[in-house]
Amino acid sequence: MYDVLIIGCGVVGAAAAYALSRYDLRVAVIEKENDVAMGASRANSAIIHAGFDPEEGTLDALLNVRGCAMAEELCRRLDVPYKKNGSLVISFSPEEDAAIDRLYARGVANGVPGLRVVGYDELHEMEPNLTPDARKALYAPSAGIVSPWDYALAMAEVAVRNGTGLFLETEVTGAKKSEEGWIIRTNRGDLEARYVVNCAGVHSGEVHDMACPHTFDIIPCKGQYFLLDKSEGAKFTHTLFQCPSKVGKGVLVSPTVHGNLIVGPDAVNVPDPDDTSTTAQQLAFIKRAAAKTTSAVDYRAQIRNFAGVRANNSAGGFIISFGEKGWLDAAGIKSPGLTAAPAIGEYLAELLEKDGLALNPRAGFVDGRKVVRFKELSSEEKNSLIARDPRYGRVICRCETVTEGEIVASTRTEIPARTVDGVKRRTNAGMGRCQGGFCGPRVVEILARESGVEMKDVLKDKTGSYILSEKL
Ligand SMILES: Cc1cc2nc3c(=O)[nH]c(=O)nc-3n(C[C@H](O)[C@H](O)[C@H](O)COP(=O)(O)OP(=O)(O)OC[C@H]3O[C@@H](n4cnc5c(N)ncnc54)[C@H](O)[C@@H]3O)c2cc1C
Known part of the structure; x- marks a missing residue:
């Protein structure tokens, strides 16, 4: 009998496991793939967002800003590649100038530190490879770039070192209420726990429906990318966003923490949540869209294309709440879920404690990690x-x-x-x-x-x- 079973070991499941591993609890994570971070957590823009995007007053805004503030120290402690490179949201028209001002006001309301609007000259000094059409920008110095899969892996490794169980290649297929909590059915047999935390990403809707009344839909939304050689990564310093639209944050151009350049993503709803194919048509669209930001990228230096699928959902924001007694969803964790993950992990632990789970510190908890590079x-x-x-x-x-x-x-x-x-x-x-x-x-x-x-x-x-x- 476990105290807590976590379903899914992406960055959210890993962060939940990391947060709970500090306490004297029996916890295990169930992951259907043969490694951790095999879903959206390995195929995204890898940006630690500053927190001006989510609507003010929402849980998403709170957890985004908190997660961003946690990232630097956490990455240092867990030896995860991270760089606070700052981000720029760039305007290309008078209408977008106004949007930049609105984003600034929202960022201030959300508590994003150090935000300021930079004018034409300063902007082009900060990023000499922008097109001349770039007018002004919202500069967020607290934004960063991270190795997303290593972020998840590091948190999961520390959790496992401190006694958390990890069942790989184990798929949750059903759930049944038991006297003390939940019986979780998997392809490898049943497991029982007092509490279940659903962190199944783009599959979190199906997993929720195994145990709770249907209350939301996941709307899988694919984003494709170009990954380019380091020759291109060296051309830019900051993460360069265009003004966000109804379909999301738009196509970005950003150095990666490994020194490459990433260009993308688009945003296309797909029927298959596991569809990570790339298409020449959408990649051509991304190239055209990014040309508004810069004409300095040499696409002959691309080394890979890839795609990830966002867990957009009918509720709008993150779904972090009890679906049934003892069943806690961390569902539909779309962007900025990578940024928010460590804050989500702590928040999930708080919710479980409020519901009656005793969080007594684990004797001999060993934090931190060191990797030889x-x-x-x-x-x-x-x-x-x-x-x-x-x-x-x-x-x-x-x-x-x-x-x-x-x-x-x-x-x-x-x-x-x-x-x-x-x-x-x-x-x-x-x-x-x-x-x-x-x-x-x-x-x-x-x-x-x-x-x-x-x-x-x-x-x-x-x-x-x-x-x-x-x-x-
Ligand atoms: C294109 C794109 C760009 C993004 N860019 C950013 C960004 O720059 N910054 C940012 O902060 N966020 C970004 N995000 C969002 C971020 O990647 C996600 O919010 C985050 O990775 C979600 O983590 P997760 O653990 O909820 O989901 P996942 O990483 O998908 O993990 C869910 C896990 O659950 C497992 N699972 C599913 N069903 C079952 C089952 N039945 N049994 C057992 N295991 C199961 C899966 O195998 C998977 O490993 C982006 C996302 C995408 C797709």
């Missing part, structure tokens, strides 16, 4: 690491300078990498210009050796994604 070390540190373990002297990914030592280490953490993309998310191997063309086979070799499986059984990504063989 070879290329960030000084020469002395590199030499002493190689002297201790020669595997740090063998570079496997040449684009990103990732060593065998780091890849092996990624297979030995609290939530070990088991797939080629799992290694990529943990070490950056395969994230560079060649996208794993050179290091991919070596990573397969190392994974097979470290996990004690045959090379033909190593997966690229999700369950069933064999690289060297087709399972018959």
Whole structure:
């Protein structure tokens, strides 16, 4: 019998697990995929939003601003790549000038620190590669960029280290009230808990309906992207937004925390919540839309396209409330859910406490995380690491300078990498210009050796994604 079962290990489920792992509770997370952060949390714009977008007075606004304020210290503690690069919402017409002023007023009302409107000269000094049509902008110095999958992974790892259970490849298929709480049905058998927290992302509507009356619909909304080489990332400093419209925050141009450039997303409602395909037509639309912001991007330097699906919903904002006794939804967590996640985690713990769950501090709770990133070390540190373990002297990914030592280490953490993309998310191997063309086979070799499986059984990504063989 668990005190709390969390359904879904995206950034919200991970943040809930992290927040609850500080307390003397029996908690487990149930995740249908073979790794954490396999949904929207790995395919988004990776922006820590300042908090001027959500309507003032809403829970979304509160959790956005709080999450943004938490990000810097949390990322330092958990050793997650993060940079406070600031964002600019740019106007291109007199009507948009007025929209910028409205956003400024809303941001001030939401408590966003340091906001100011910058005029033409300052704007073009801050970002020399803007088109001359860029008139003025709302500057938010508290906005940042983060490694989104590592944010989720780090919180989940600390939770697991402190006793949280993690059931991967375990899909919740039903829920039934029990005397003391809930029986959760999965493809691997039943689990029982006093409380259930539904963090199932774009599937949170279906999961809610397994236990509670139907009260909201999830409206899956796909966003596609260009990811470009570091040559393009170096052309910009801030996250560059256009003025938001009814369909969302619009197409942005932003450096990533890894030094690349991201351009996107569009916003198209899709019937299939798991549809992460990209299309030439929508990518062409994104290119045209981004051309309003800048003509300096060389799209020949694109290294990947990808898409993520937002959990937009009929209720409008985040749905964070009890759907039934003992059943807490953190459903429809659309943008800015990545930003808000750590604040959502704490808020969920508060709601559970108010409902009667005793939050007694866990004795021996160990917070924090440290990851060895070879290329960030000084020469002395590199030499002493190689002297201790020669595997740090063998570079496997040449684009990103990732060593065998780091890849092996990624297979030995609290939530070990088991797939080629799992290694990529943990070490950056395969994230560079060649996208794993050179290091991919070596990573397969190392994974097979470290996990004690045959090379033909190593997966690229999700369950069933064999690289060297087709399972018959
Ligand atoms: C295109 C796009 C751009 C975005 N940009 C930003 C941004 O720049 N900044 C920002 O703050 N936010 C952004 N967001 C929003 C942010 O990505 C999401 O709010 C956040 O990732 C949601 O996290 P989650 O944990 O709720 O969902 P997810 O990450 O989708 O996690 C849900 C998990 O539940 C699991 N699951 C589902 N059903 C079941 C089941 N039946 N049994 C077990 N497990 C199950 C899934 O496998 C998944 O791992 C963006 C989103 C998108 C799609």
